Amino acid sequence: MQGSRREFLKQVGVIAGLAICSKASPARAERGPTGVSIAGEDQYGVLVDTTRCVGCRRCENACNEINPDLPRRDSAFFKDQTVFEHRRRMDDSAYTVVNRFCNSREPSKPVFVKFQCMHCRNAACVSACIVGALTRDRNGAVRYDPWKCIGCRYCMVACPFQVPGYEYGNAFTPQVRKCHFCHQVRLSKGVPPACVQACPMEVMTFGKRSALLDMARDRLHAHPDRYVPHVYGEDEVGGTAWLYLASISFQSLDFPKLGYQPAPGYTEPIQHAVFKWFLPPIGVFAALGGIWWYLSTRGKLSQEESDT
Amino acid sequence: MQRVSEMKRQLRYAVLMSVVCWASVSFGQEAQPSLEAQPTSAGEPVSALRAQSTKSGGRPVLVSIPPLLEPIQRAPVMFWHDKHSDALKADGCALCHPKRLGQIDFSFPKTRNESSRKTLTASYHDACITCHTQRSKAHKSSGPVTCGECHADKNTCLQNEYLPVIQTQYDILNDPYHRKCTTCHLKPTKAARDVADLDWKTFYVQAKGALEKKLPESVFDYGIHDKHVKTLEKRCELCHYISPVLKDTLAAEGRKPTSQDWLREVEPGKSLKEKDSAHLRCINCHLARNSEQKTHGPVDCRGCHVDRQRAADEAAPPSPPEYDNKERILIHAEKTSMASVPFDHKAHIATSTSCNGCHHDTLEACVKCHTHKGAKVGNFITLADAYHRAGSTRSCIGCHAREKEKPDCAGCHHLREAKLTACGTCHTGRLESLDQILKLPDPATLFPTNLTEEIELSLLAGEFETGRIKHKDIARKLTDISNNSRLATAFHKRETTVCAGCHHMGHVESKQNVPACAECHTVLNVPSDNTPNLLGAYHQACLGCHMKMGYPEEKMPQACTGCHKEKKILQ
Numbered sequence: 001m002q003g004s005r006r007e008f009l010k011q012v013g014v015i016a017g018l019a020i021c022s023k024a025s026p027a028r029a030e031r032g033p034t035g036v037s038i039a040g041e042d043q044y045g046v047l048v049d050t051t052r053c054v055g056c057r058r059c060e061n062a063c064n065e066i067n068p069d070l071p072r073r074d075s076a077f078f079k080d081q082t083v084f085e086h087r088r089r090m091d092d093s094a095y096t097v098v099n100r101f102c103n104s105r106e107p108s109k110p111v112f113v114k115f116q117c118m119h120c121r122n123a124a125c126v127s128a129c130i131v132g133a134l135t136r137d138r139n140g141a142v143r144y145d146p147w148k149c150i151g152c153r154y155c156m157v158a159c160p161f162q163v164p165g166y167e168y169g170n171a172f173t174p175q176v177r178k179c180h181f182c183h184q185v186r187l188s189k190g191v192p193p194a195c196v197q198a199c200p201m202e203v204m205t206f207g208k209r210s211a212l213l214d215m216a217r218d219r220l221h222a223h224p225d226r227y228v229p230h231v232y233g234e235d236e237v238g239g240t241a242w243l244y245l246a247s248i249s250f251q252s253l254d255f256p257k258l259g260y261q262p263a264p265g266y267t268e269p270i271q272h273a274v275f276k277w278f279l280p281p282i283g284v285f286a287a288l289g290g291i292w293w294y295l296s297t298r299g300k301l302s303q304e305e306s307d308t
Numbered sequence: 309m310q311r312v313s314e315m316k317r318q319l320r321y322a323v324l325m326s327v328v329c330w331a332s333v334s335f336g337q338e339a340q341p342s343l344e345a346q347p348t349s350a351g352e353p354v355s356a357l358r359a360q361s362t363k364s365g366g367r368p369v370l371v372s373i374p375p376l377l378e379p380i381q382r383a384p385v386m387f388w389h390d391k392h393s394d395a396l397k398a399d400g401c402a403l404c405h406p407k408r409l410g411q412i413d414f415s416f417p418k419t420r421n422e423s424s425r426k427t428l429t430a431s432y433h434d435a436c437i438t439c440h441t442q443r444s445k446a447h448k449s450s451g452p453v454t455c456g457e458c459h460a461d462k463n464t465c466l467q468n469e470y471l472p473v474i475q476t477q478y479d480i481l482n483d484p485y486h487r488k489c490t491t492c493h494l495k496p497t498k499a500a501r502d503v504a505d506l507d508w509k510t511f512y513v514q515a516k517g518a519l520e521k522k523l524p525e526s527v528f529d530y531g532i533h534d535k536h537v538k539t540l541e542k543r544c545e546l547c548h549y550i551s552p553v554l555k556d557t558l559a560a561e562g563r564k565p566t567s568q569d570w571l572r573e574v575e576p577g578k579s580l581k582e583k584d585s586a587h588l589r590c591i592n593c594h595l596a597r598n599s600e601q602k603t604h605g606p607v608d609c610r611g612c613h614v615d616r617q618r619a620a621d622e623a624a625p626p627s628p629p630e631y632d633n634k635e636r637i638l639i640h641a642e643k644t645s646m647a648s649v650p651f652d653h654k655a656h657i658a659t660s661t662s663c664n665g666c667h668h669d670t671l672e673a674c675v676k677c678h679t680h681k682g683a684k685v686g687n688f689i690t691l692a693d694a695y696h697r698a699g700s701t702r703s704c705i706g707c708h709a710r711e712k713e714k715p716d717c718a719g720c721h722h723l724r725e726a727k728l729t730a731c732g733t734c735h736t737g738r739l740e741s742l743d744q745i746l747k748l749p750d751p752a753t754l755f756p757t758n759l760t761e762e763i764e765l766s767l768l769a770g771e772f773e774t775g776r777i778k779h780k781d782i783a784r785k786l787t788d789i790s791n792n793s794r795l796a797t798a799f800h801k802r803e804t805t806v807c808a809g810c811h812h813m814g815h816v817e818s819k820q821n822v823p824a825c826a827e828c829h830t831v832l833n834v835p836s837d838n839t840p841n842l843l844g845a846y847h848q849a850c851l852g853c854h855m856k857m858g859y860p861e862e863k864m865p866q867a868c869t870g871c872h873k874e875k876k877i878l879q
Contacts, residue, residue, distance in 0.1 A: 007317075014324045018331055052849060056868060079868075109855065201851060202844025225709070232815060283329030290322025297315055 720809025
């Protein structure tokens with residue numbers, strides 16, 4: 001091939017591009033989509049010990065009191081025990097619900113479980129949100145900014161726990177509704193969320209996630225007969241801030257069976273790689289352009305040859 | 309010519325650009341991890357599996373793998389014996405099992421050919437598949453005929469069997485001080501394969517012995533023994549055995565055989581403790597009596613292999629068979645520095661339903677098979693574990709832990725941590741300790757001034773009015789429960805033991821200073837340790853006890869007002 005400076009520079013450019021792209025990093029586990037380190041061990045968490053819950057629903061009551069945008073309900077609403085006849089989900093009127101389950105080990109003592117946003121360490125909703133309305137705090141909370149939200153509800157699709165609720169009834173200013181870990185007034189000061197403080201049985205323990213994991217393991221060791229030897233949320237979808245202990249299998253308590261990989265761990269590397277410095281699209285167009293050029297030139301060449 | 313070379317050049321660039329595109333996409337992606345099989349929350353108690361034995365179809369059995377067939381290439385087969393025996397009742401056992409010398413030999417199949425691996429496999433396949441094919445041709449209910457239907461790799465029963473099996477084989481996993489595989493190994497099956505070249509097939513083969521013990525043991529308690537004794541009119545020689553040597557000894561001494569003699573002697577190759585001879589002898593006898601229209605015992609798996617340990621107090625159990633063991637024993641292990649443990653054997657017989665509840669089928673003392681380091685004959689369970697393992701039904705600690713879970717006891721004991729700290733309670737080294745039984749006095753006499761009728765809990769009064777506890781009544785009731793329980797009187801060694809049920813940290817020593825809850829449990833939440841705050845402490849103690857002891861409906865937790873009235877606040 002004819003060597004010229006231009007040719008040489010082109011080759012160098014191509015090789016450099018290759019080299020840069022080969023270093024295109026896979027989504028490293030430590031840095032989440034917002035760039036905030038999600039592996040920080042100093043984030044807060046809550047350990048929920050379902051063996052203690054008696055289903056008094058004071059957590060629901062406290063959540064309702066502290067959130068002014070939820071429909072007002074009086075305490076008599078939360079004393080109603082008939083709600084346990086049906087499984088309930090979090091929706092736009094309740095950030096947290098308590099459900100009752102049959103206890104296969106002791107049929108006379110049903111298991112009550114409190115559900116709310118799990119505040120995943122590598123949250124799927126944060127990754128799925130195309131405008132960045134859902135973000136993750138260093139503190140551990142997954143917060144929602146209604147000003148940025150466009151109501152696409154991708155977060156609802158992405159969440160493996162089916163947490164976010166949506167104000168379907170609101171025609172003009174609907175918002176996504178989910179537990180916010182009381183981050184504004186409480187978490188930022190290291191104060192436990194309202195539900196945690198309201199619980200009379202201290203089902204929930206608030207603290208640093210690493211300390212809570214140690215505490216959970218201590219409990220599992222101290223009472224091997226009482227618990228299933230697993231802390232749900234320790235590793236599920238990369239770990240969640242809300243950790244659970246239970247006396248029967250988590251699947252029978254409506255906890256989804258999830259892998260250890262963070263939920264956005266599959267989609268983000270593809271997304272990031274496909275648009276890394278825009279090189280791949282440029283490469284694709286260049287290739288297509290090259291092929292087009294080659295084909296058109298070949299046509300002209302044969303025409304020239306046939307002319308001569 | 310120049311055009312061609314220029315064309316080639318441009319083509320080269322086009323190819324390079326495509327390579328760039330491909331490289332960025334492929335390197336940009338993370339190496340796709342495979343979703344490792346989620347560890348099941350394998351705490352599902354084995355009793356849930358055993359419950360299946362009472363349903364129709366019974367509980368499947370893993371077809372055992374003789375050494376000839378190892379290493380196995382396909383998944384072991386789960387076999388529903390009771391389904392077969394139910395469906396083929398009319399044909400009887402002799403349809404599948406061979407008959408030898410007039411008795412049914414419960415080996416399988418009839419035409420078992422053990423000359424080589426091939427022939428043995430063929431024997432099984434010929435027996436099972438032929439029958440299934442014939443029946444389905446005759447439009448009767450039938451079973452699988454293809455490989456994968458019997459050798460089901462994804463059989464959930466199989467998976468349920470494995471985890472308990474693996475855990476018993478690798479005993480440390482049952483040890484509360486160790487953890488589940490996945491706590492350290494993210495991919496335990498891969499780790500097992502990499503480190504020790506183990507896969508599920510190897511696990512199965514190695515853990516075969518442990519697995520066979522997972523079938524509910526055939527229940528042969530004192531009541532059933534009694535039935536046999538009465539029905540067979542005390543003809544011990546029908547089941548038990550005296551060797552000719554012993555017969556001579558007895559004749560020389562001029563005495564009749566004692567129960568110890570009957571118990572210890574085992575007919576060579578015909579011990580009832582072994583599965584094969586037990587099946588041969590027991591079931592054939594039952595079948596024979598059935599054909600003679602006499603009362604007989606069960607002839608199918610379910611009849612004997614029922615996980616039903618009769619409660620010790622169920623309708624006046626029959627007395628245990630005569631025995632002449634020592635009534636009080638000082639349990640001592642060699643080469644230890646722990647003092648011996650006095651053991652009241654007679655009392656334990658009175659509260660148990662069968663010998664093999666504690667002694668397995670060996671009917672031997674623990675030290676005979678369980679060594680300090682663990683031996684194969686003892687299923688690798690160490691001597692210390694044999695006595696102390698909290699999860700076992702046979703160990704001292706395990707059985708006592710089960711007793712403490714009963715409603716009468718669990719109210720106090722659920723608050724206390726299960727720690728082996730009070731070693732000296734048992735390891736006294738003297739038989740006389742068995743006599744030190746303490747009947748607790750009325751707590752009102754211990755604390756004449758402080759034990760108030762009612763205690764008011766007003767520290768947290770806000771939404772509710774002050775809670776009132778009938779302190780004296782509670783203390784008295786718990787004292788009564790303790791005094792009525794033989795186990796409790798043996799272990800509750802202090803007069804103030806029962807107080808520690810609620811005042812749970814340390815011993816209640818001084819008669820003046822019983823710590824109140826609020827002295828240790830503060831009002832604020834302390835997130836860094838396991839101490840609940842005051843609200844939690846009150847409710848966990850009170851409600852926890854109520855839930856464990858089965859308190860009346862009106863005091864149950866959802867009715868908060870059962871314990872404290874609601875304050876009428878103007879809203």
